[in-house]
Amino acid sequence: MFLSKIALLQVVTELAPSLNWKEIVSELDHPSFLIRDRAGLRLLLTALQLGLQSQGATFPAELLYQSWNNAEAQLSLLSQLMRNTDLFCIADYPHHAINVEILKSPPEPDNKKLASWKCLGLLETLLNLLENGGLYSQVQELLKEPVQHCPDVLVLGLLQLTQPMTKLRQELLSSLIPVFLGNHPNSAIILHHVWHAQSPLVKPLVMHAMAEWYMRAEHDQARLSRILDVAQDLKALSMLLNVQRFPFVIDLSCLASRREYLKLDKWLTDKMREHGETFVAACVNFLHQRCPQISGKVKEEAGLKPTQLPSDTLAIMLSCLQVCLFVVHQISFPDLIFSLINFFVVFIRFGLGMCLKSYLILSIQWLRTATY
Numbered sequence: 581m582f583l584s585k586i587a588l589l590q591v592v593t594e595l596a597p598s599l600n601w602k603e604i605v606s607e608l609d610h611p612s613f614l615i616r617d618r619a620g621l622r623l624l625l626t627a628l629q630l631g632l633q634s635q636g637a638t639f640p641a642e643l644l645y646q647s648w649n650n651a652e653a654q655l656s657l658l659s660q661l662m663r664n665t666d667l668f669c670i671a672d673y674p675h676h677a678i679n680v681e682i683l684k685s686p687p688e689p690d691n692k693k694l695a696s697w698k699c700l701g702l703l704e705t706l707l708n709l710l711e712n713g714g715l716y717s718q719v720q721e722l723l724k725e726p727v728q729h730c731p732d733v734l735v736l737g738l739l740q741l742t743q744p745m746t747k748l749r750q751e752l753l754s755s756l757i758p759v760f761l762g763n764h765p766n767s768a769i770i771l772h773h774v775w776h777a778q779s780p781l782v783k784p785l786v787m788h789a790m791a792e793w794y795m796r797a798e799h800d801q802a803r804l805s806r807i808l809d810v811a812q813d814l815k816a817l818s819m820l821l822n823v824q825r826f827p828f829v830i831d832l833s834c835l836a837s838r839r840e841y842l843k844l845d846k847w848l849t850d851k852m853r854e855h856g857e858t859f860v861a862a863c864v865n866f867l868h869q870r871c872p873q874i875s876g877k878v879k880e881e882a883g884l885k886p887t888q889l890p891s892d893t894l895a896i897m898l899s900c901l902q903v904c905l906f907v908v909h910q911i912s913f914p915d916l917i918f919s920l921i922n923f924f925v926v927f928i929r930f931g932l933g934m935c936l937k938s939y940l941i942l943s944i945q946w947l948r949t950a951t952y
Contacts, residue, residue, distance in 0.1 A: 601631035613653040621660040641673035645701035671695035685765035757789035791825040826862035848900040
């Protein structure tokens with residue numbers, strides 16, 4: 581059947597040598613055009629190559645990246661081309677390539693699938709289809725290939741596009757940041773490149789992605805440590821600590837304090853003055869989560885659990901909370917005061933040093949009188 585169709589096409593080219601095969605390629609932008617599988621793609625490519633070769637022409641790959649009137653037709657062709665790079669490789673034709681020179685570990689040069697994803701025109705076309713074509717799920721499915729196998733190339737492409745940084749483009753870039761917070765050979769290079777991107781939208785996007793990555797694995801100290809290392813490397817810690825995700829920044833500030841990157845008491849006091857009761861409540865909730873004995877929901881065990889705060893960090897936080905009650909006169913929050921009393925009582929029960937114990941007893945006495 582396939583050979584008979586080819587023979588028919590040969591007859592057509594002989595009987596109508598004046599056919600403009602490049603125009604025929606452009607006419608694929610038609611409502612009834614749809615490539616569903618490899619067999620259909622093979623037949624189409626064979627027919628087009630036969631006609632183009634009869635006129636000494638090459639496949640006009642640039643037509644693939646133009647804006648089509650029929651988005652579904654365009655995506656069906658691009659999808660099959662990307663799934664069958666042994667039949668047709670976009671990278672073999674003239675194209676604007678994504679610059680990957682900064683990568684220490686570049687994609688395999690002989691991998692045709694990865695080579696095709698270095699085509700900037702392809703990425704721009706898919707993003708346009710994602711935005712305007714009503715084909716969100718289909719485009720997302722196609723983009724899974726570069727997300728899984730060459731996320732570094734995809735990030736560089738997203739940053740090298742000249743079109744505006746749309747919301748969907750931001751979402752795609754944000755979804756890729758956790759890949760480089762993990763173990764990837766090009767992590768440091770990509771994070772530096774992204775952080776120093778020209779668009780003012782990128783830095784907030786990166787910080788939001790870091791916070792989300794931490795929040796998805798609540799109190800994961802390995803992730804928090806990785807974020808702190810990256811922030812120090814990028815000289816971005818002070819900016820990151822201004823993110824409006826209080827559980828994240830409180831935990832990050834505690835770890836940064838233990839590494840002597842900041843003075844925790846000053847940072848907490850400044851935040852309490854800036855955000856008032858909202859931040860104070862976040863601190864108390866944070867202490868409840870990191871000191872589960874307070875709630876009585878877990879049994880007390882000897883030793884320090886990995887997610888629990890060291891006693892010196894706890895003492896600093898409680899001291900700052902006490903000072904806050906003196907200075908923030910306009911706020912009335914007796915529930916928070918009684919929560920602090922509970923913390924003090926448990927601290928004493930755990931048996932800290934005598935000086936700290938005396939300080940905490942005096943603090944409890946003050947807090948009790950503060951509620952009247």
